[in-house]
Amino acid sequence: MPTKPAGTLYRGREGMWSWVGHRVTGVVIFFFLLVHVLDTSLVRVSPEAYTAVIGAYKNPLMALGETGLVAAILFHAFNGLRVILVDFWKSGPKYQRQLLWAVLVIWLVAFAGFAIRHLSLALGGH
Amino acid sequence: MSAATAEPASKVELPAGSSGGAVPSFDITLRVRRYDPEVSEEVRWDDFKLTMYGTDRVLDALHKAKWEHDGSVSFRRSCAHGVCGSDAMRINGRNRLACKTLLKDLDTSKPILVEPIKGLPVEKDLIVDMEPFFQSYREIMPFLISKGHEPTKERIQSVEDRERFDDTTKCILCAACTSSCPVFWTDGQYFGPAAIVNAHRFIFDSRDDAGDMRLEILNDKEGVWRCRTTFNCSEACPRGIQVTKAIAEVKQAILARQF
Numbered sequence: 001m002p003t004k005p006a007g008t009l010y011r012g013r014e015g016m017w018s019w020v021g022h023r024v025t026g027v028v029i030f031f032f033l034l035v036h037v038l039d040t041s042l043v044r045v046s047p048e049a050y051t052a053v054i055g056a057y058k059n060p061l062m063a064l065g066e067t068g069l070v071a072a073i074l075f076h077a078f079n080g081l082r083v084i085l086v087d088f089w090k091s092g093p094k095y096q097r098q099l100l101w102a103v104l105v106i107w108l109v110a111f112a113g114f115a116i117r118h119l120s121l122a123l124g125g126h
Numbered sequence: 127m128s129a130a131t132a133e134p135a136s137k138v139e140l141p142a143g144s145s146g147g148a149v150p151s152f153d154i155t156l157r158v159r160r161y162d163p164e165v166s167e168e169v170r171w172d173d174f175k176l177t178m179y180g181t182d183r184v185l186d187a188l189h190k191a192k193w194e195h196d197g198s199v200s201f202r203r204s205c206a207h208g209v210c211g212s213d214a215m216r217i218n219g220r221n222r223l224a225c226k227t228l229l230k231d232l233d234t235s236k237p238i239l240v241e242p243i244k245g246l247p248v249e250k251d252l253i254v255d256m257e258p259f260f261q262s263y264r265e266i267m268p269f270l271i272s273k274g275h276e277p278t279k280e281r282i283q284s285v286e287d288r289e290r291f292d293d294t295t296k297c298i299l300c301a302a303c304t305s306s307c308p309v310f311w312t313d314g315q316y317f318g319p320a321a322i323v324n325a326h327r328f329i330f331d332s333r334d335d336a337g338d339m340r341l342e343i344l345n346d347k348e349g350v351w352r353c354r355t356t357f358n359c360s361e362a363c364p365r366g367i368q369v370t371k372a373i374a375e376v377k378q379a380i381l382a383r384q385f
Contacts, residue, residue, distance in 0.1 A: 008239060008241065009219065010219060010306065010308075010358070011218070011219030011220050012306075012361070013358075015370075016357070019308065019354050022354075083354075086355045087374050087377055087378075088374070088377075092374065093357075093371035093374055094368075096357060096370075
């Protein structure tokens with residue numbers, strides 16, 4: 001049985017890297033949702049336990065984590081719309097590269113808006 | 127090359143050692159991924175230092191390596207002119223036909239990496255087992271299926287109807303697309319772009335009556351829905367087929383079908 005020796009990294013272009021980004025952010029969001037469902041379900045254990053756990057999130061490290069999470073969700077959301085257009089809009093495949101740049105621009109605008117407000121609230125004065 | 131118009135006379139004036147119509151030559155390092163299970167299970171990289179010409183392709187460099195340096199270098203090629211689709215391989219990390227890739231278009235200051243295509247079992251050096259690839263191809267029934275009586279003459283088709291699937295008739299089954307697909311690398315059960323392209327060629331052919339059957343075959347867990355639109359296939363296709371677009375059209379046809 002011939003083996004499959006691993007080669008060098010395939011040099012894909014924008015399409016492949018946007019897919020890699022989509023997959024990575026998807027997995028990140030999945031793990032967040034897992035934790036999120038667990039901590040939210042604590043409210044059925046006792047409201048005090050819920051408050052204690054949610055309160056533990058109020059530190060700079062979690063604020064940074066939340067910023068990263070929003071970055072991931074924004075990319076996954078906008079790129080997801082791009083994938084829908086590629087699949088179902090007649091000219092989608094033709095303009096996939098331009099669509100990706102549009103996604104990145106919208107992502108940057110939305111993320112910058114969030115990051116400025118969130119980090120100044122979380123890390124700034126109380 | 128201002129003297130090019132006066133070719134016979136210019137030969138006299140040129141300095142010794144260079145002729146008027148000489149093709150420029152340059153040195154390259156060809157780095158070939160070697161694997162021979164009869165000798166060792168280990169994979170290794172062999173470097174070949176070659177003097178090549180501006181008109182040479184990667185295939186010519188492989189020939190030179192095989193014919194003048196190491197006869198055990200193994201690769202497939204047949205027509206050597208981009209028609210038979212035998213010599214698809216990964217050149218500098220991207221799937222290309224060795225016979226259509228000019229050395230002068232590559233960065234010759236660095237070694238040129240040549241590897242077998244991904245996702246199919248390597249048999250020796252650049253030769254892979256194409257059977258899984260052709261198995262998927264056969265499953266989509268790549269031949270005309272028509273109901274009713276055989277016409278006594280040819281089957282008439284309008285120019286517009288022929289145009290509908292023109293792009294996907296160009297496929298030469300080289301597997302550059304299928305073996306560039308990240309989904310195919312990890313899920314060998316996926317039909318792969320080439321099989322879908324060839325299904326597209328008949329699904330959108332007005333003379334064919336088995337479109338629904340082919341759509342049903344591709345409306346599978348391992349069918350068109352495995353496509354993640356990475357566009358590696360469109361970029362790899364040596365015939366310039368818009369592969370991802372063809373797959374998207376099949377996806378839309380499945381959804382638009384009358385049940």
